[in-house]
Amino acid sequence: MELRVIEHPLVTAKITLLRDENTSSATFRQLVEELVTLLAYEATREVRVEPVQVKTPVTVTTGVELTRPRPLVVPILRAGLGMLEGMMRLMPTAEVGFVGMVRDEETLQPFTYAERLPKDLSGRQCYVLDPMLATGGSLGGTVQFLVDRGADHITCICLIAAPEGVERMRELVDPIGVPCTLVCAALDERLNEVGYIVPGLGDAGDRLYGLA
Ligand code: PRP
Numbered sequence: 001m002e003l004r005v006i007e008h009p010l011v012t013a014k015i016t017l018l019r020d021e022n023t024s025s026a027t028f029r030q031l032v033e034e035l036v037t038l039l040a041y042e043a044t045r046e047v048r049v050e051p052v053q054v055k056t057p058v059t060v061t062t063g064v065e066l067t068r069p070r071p072l073v074v075p076i077l078r079a080g081l082g083m084l085e086g087m088m089r090l091m092p093t094a095e096v097g098f099v100g101m102v103r104d105e106e107t108l109q110p111f112t113y114a115e116r117l118p119k120d121l122s123g124r125q126c127y128v129l130d131p132m133l134a135t136g137g138s139l140g141g142t143v144q145f146l147v148d149r150g151a152d153h154i155t156c157i158c159l160i161a162a163p164e165g166v167e168r169m170r171e172l173v174d175p176i177g178v179p180c181t182l183v184c185a186a187l188d189e190r191l192n193e194v195g196y197i198v199p200g201l202g203d204a205g206d207r208l209y210g211l212a
Pocket residue numbers: 076077078079080101102103104108110130131132133134135136137138139165195203204205206
């Protein structure tokens with residue numbers, strides 16, 4: 001698995017504001033949207049395109065359009081939903097599938113409560129959205145769903161990742177042999193004793209949408 005940590009002053013400044021416990025939910029949602037658009041620019045570098053003719057007012061020339069089948073964007077509910085709008089703004093013709101997972105805060109195991117994905121993902125590029133990669137249980141489980149359906153290229157976009165989660169993703173993905181890239185805005189220090197990312201930003205879902 002390739003790890004790309006985006007080093008850009010605008011990204012770091014927005015992550016700093018996200019971390020601030022005094023940032024309101026409204027501002028937090030806005031920042032998440034802005035960040036995903038910045039990360040998506042890098043994350044879609046390998047999106048498949050094919051040549052297309054375009055008639056300008058002056059002449060006919062060749063450009064590109066996204067190859068069919070279109071890429072599939074998969075936000076992991078709930079917090080990943082906050083990243084969907086920003087991603088779709090950049091790739092409006094992509095399709096969207098959904099995976100709903102919640103972590104048991106005692107065992108840290110993810111529980112899947114919703115899954116709405118195409119049955120056959122052969123030949124599809126998939127983009128998974130989740131702001132937080134902590135133990136890797138939720139992202140790993142989602143990537144496994146996609147691989148099981150035949151996805152042949154997976155890019156995960158996270159805002160903050162813990163080294164423990166990155167390691168777990170490598171252990172899952174590398175033996176499978178499906179090309180997988182993880183793009184994130186920050187690689188933090190570690191997980192604390194209750195599985196939260198340090199320094200992190202707290203519970204991303206709660207900060208986006210309020211307490212469950
Ligand atoms: C958060 C986050 C990830 C997961 C990360 O979701 O959005 O999905 O935790 O933790 P992990 O890497 O240890 O699996 P949460 O389970 O809190 O659900 P929510 O999005 O509904 O808040």
